[in-house]
Amino acid sequence: MRVTERIHLVGSGSYGFGLTHHSDCHIWLIDGGSEAALIDAGAGVDTPAVLARIDASGVARDRIRRLFVTHAHADHAGGATGLRTALGLDVHASPEVGAILRAGDERLASVDIGKAQGTYRPEYVYGALDTVEAVADRQRIRVGDVEIEVVATPGHATGHTAYLVQDRARSDLFTGDTLLFGGLIILQNTWDCDLTTHLATMRRLGEHPHDGLFPGHLAFSVSDGSRHVRTALAAMDRGGIPPTL
Numbered sequence: 671m672r673v674t675e676r677i678h679l680v681g682s683g684s685y686g687f688g689l690t691h692h693s694d695c696h697i698w699l700i701d702g703g704s705e706a707a708l709i710d711a712g713a714g715v716d717t718p719a720v721l722a723r724i725d726a727s728g729v730a731r732d733r734i735r736r737l738f739v740t741h742a743h744a745d746h747a748g749g750a751t752g753l754r755t756a757l758g759l760d761v762h763a764s765p766e767v768g769a770i771l772r773a774g775d776e777r778l779a780s781v782d783i784g785k786a787q788g789t790y791r792p793e794y795v796y797g798a799l800d801t802v803e804a805v806a807d808r809q810r811i812r813v814g815d816v817e818i819e820v821v822a823t824p825g826h827a828t829g830h831t832a833y834l835v836q837d838r839a840r841s842d843l844f845t846g847d848t849l850l851f852g853g854l855i856i857l858q859n860t861w862d863c864d865l866t867t868h869l870a871t872m873r874r875l876g877e878h879p880h881d882g883l884f885p886g887h888l889a890f891s892v893s894d895g896s897r898h899v900r901t902a903l904a905a906m907d908r909g910g911i912p913p914t915l
């Protein structure tokens with residue numbers, strides 16, 4: 671599903687548009703021309719469905735070289751092993767997230783809580799990756815005609831990272847679970863969710879004006895995406911916290 675000249679949605683579950691398995695987050699495909707990249711991987715329960723969406727996008731598989739992961743939760747990162755096997759991707763994530771992905775640690779990724787809730791079936795396996803390329807805050811990585819800037823956004827989960835995708839025409843912020851449409855945030859009873867850290871992250875997002883807002887779930891905005899950050903900051907300026915999902 672193409673949403674801008676360069677951005678395709680190739681995966682999305684029940685907290686989205688139902689394109690692929692119900693447990694998938696939004697999986698974004700960025701077409702940089704000579705090269706393309708994915709942002710987030712979905713849960714990995716039905717990788718063939720994601721590959722079919724990629725093929726339908728018209729972006730040739732051999733142009734997709736990289737996967738950028740926002741955080742280690744299974745709905746975002748569990749699909750990394752399957753997509754890497756299918757597409758031969760370099761996987762990029764923060765050092766904290768990379769450590770969890772390499773260990774395939776279900777407790778650190780809070781998959782144990784997801785299984786207890788019934789979000790994931792008991793036999794679900796959160797696979798381990800052999801290598802993950804560490805990204806650092808403010809690092810810029812070129813993908814064809816676009817530049818992807820790393821924006822550290824801890825709070826929802828340890829090592830959470832947003833990605834600011836820019837070309838000559840526009841800038842688009844991919845926020846994972848840090849900020850959703852309408853200024854929503856996601857606070858969870860997980861070991862690494864931290865409100866104070868999250869609120870500091872929201873202030874930082876206000877320093878990155880952008881055209882499009884492309885979160886990991888629910889709706890997105892192709893224009894004036896910064897208004898969702900402003901909504902969250904307005905709640906904080908009133909002494910409150912942004913509304914939570």
Ligand SMILES: [Zn+2]
Nearest residue numbers: 741743827847
């Ligand atoms: Zn999450």
